[in-house]
Amino acid sequence: MMATRVLFPLVVVDVALFCVDDGGLRVLLVKRALEPEQGRWALPGGVLKPDQDANLEAAARRVLRNKVSVDIPHLEEIRTFSGNERDSRGWSIAVLFCALLPRDQVQALIRDKVEAVEWADAAKPGHRLAFDHTEQLFTALRVLRDKVDRHALPLHLMPEKFTLTALQRTCEAILGRPLDKAVFRRRLKGSEDLVETDEFERGLQRPAQLYRAREGFAFMA
């Protein structure tokens, strides 16, 4: 066992699954049912299974399919974490992925799960996480914020149709700071990724036009 471990490192995939709910950016945590680090909160993850997974991204997709019964709209590799210290089982490689879940699929997800699951504040998870998952989480969060800072639109976090104000709230939740409405909308005018519909969201005030993502849109590129 130790001998194979030295020649072949343990390879795991971990996923930082983000959503926006109640105006805050949340990340999915699971309570570990098995050793090592049993009982501690962690990012969902699992061991690579070369006989089942076409590649590492497919492995991350499988992990999420098992923990969560949703098709993940977007999944992207962030970076690796490796070495002898990060997992008590020995020399290991963790490949971190970032996933985005639309707002309208969040509630269903929580209800379906049996194991302990929590949508934690992404910036302040409130638990000491297992392994190096705190560092992993902050790394994923930094990458996500960088993208939005560079004007990438997190449309994978939105329902199919949404208002521009809702999109702005999502960006604000990711960045953790308010944005100017006029500036935000001026930028969106030139965006190829946004398509206007002829529908409106009717509420208690002036109706807001609904938009959707361009066909084939991908957030992280």
Next chain:
Amino acid sequence: MMATRVLFPLVVVDVALFCVDDGGLRVLLVKRALEPEQGRWALPGGVLKPDQDANLEAAARRVLRNKVSVDIPHLEEIRTFSGNERDSRGWSIAVLFCALLPRDQVQALIRDKVEAVEWADAAKPGHRLAFDHTEQLFTALRVLRDKVDRHALPLHLMPEKFTLTALQRTCEAILGRPLDKAVFRRRLKGSEDLVETDEFERGLQRPAQLYRAREGFAFMA
């Protein structure tokens, strides 16, 4: 052998080592001495050795130390390439790193090596590379260009002291297009990463002031 390969994937690190020479961006290629893909040009790479390597970055550093007798100033992970198809030995993970070599260490490197080595045009390597290394190379090149486009200064490619014009030539080599001198220098005025010295490079014309990188400077962040 096949059984272990299914449970434990082959893990390799590959390095895109860039330099600037003769006004062009070059990447180091080696001719593979062993199967698989013997005789084909490839990015320098090697199998991870958990008993020797503290982590994946250290593995990349070791690979370069063996192929090249230089201390690498900067090394950064780009992304992974994985699956059953990319290496004839079976299910594998390649972790790609990007490294930058100062201009004044290039000539020494070429002379010292016994095995077949070539500084190829980074944008047009001119060989069909082994494995998925052509895709790896273009991925690394794209990341490098993105950074410079976002005003990161590739000081790790420069000698200890350099003129602003030399730095501009390096950026132009990376981007593959000319830059405006006045625009380039105006941006540098506000840079914390650049320190002016009181020395000048005296040549055939008006002397140019020499600059150096700030202590503790890191290119990719």
Next chain:
DNA sequence: AGAATAGTGTCTGTCAGACAGTATCGC
């Protein structure tokens, strides 16, 4: 003086930030 390279001044268009203003709904 002239060639060559280092380094600067300036005009213009674009865009972000700030903020006030107008438009359109439900009541």
Next chain:
DNA sequence: GCGATACTGTCTGACAGACACTATTCT
């Protein structure tokens, strides 16, 4: 009309691109 939210107009400062200009060296 009034409150609330959607949406727009405009001023200002920062900065990029383009390009002409000045400065300092060697021959």
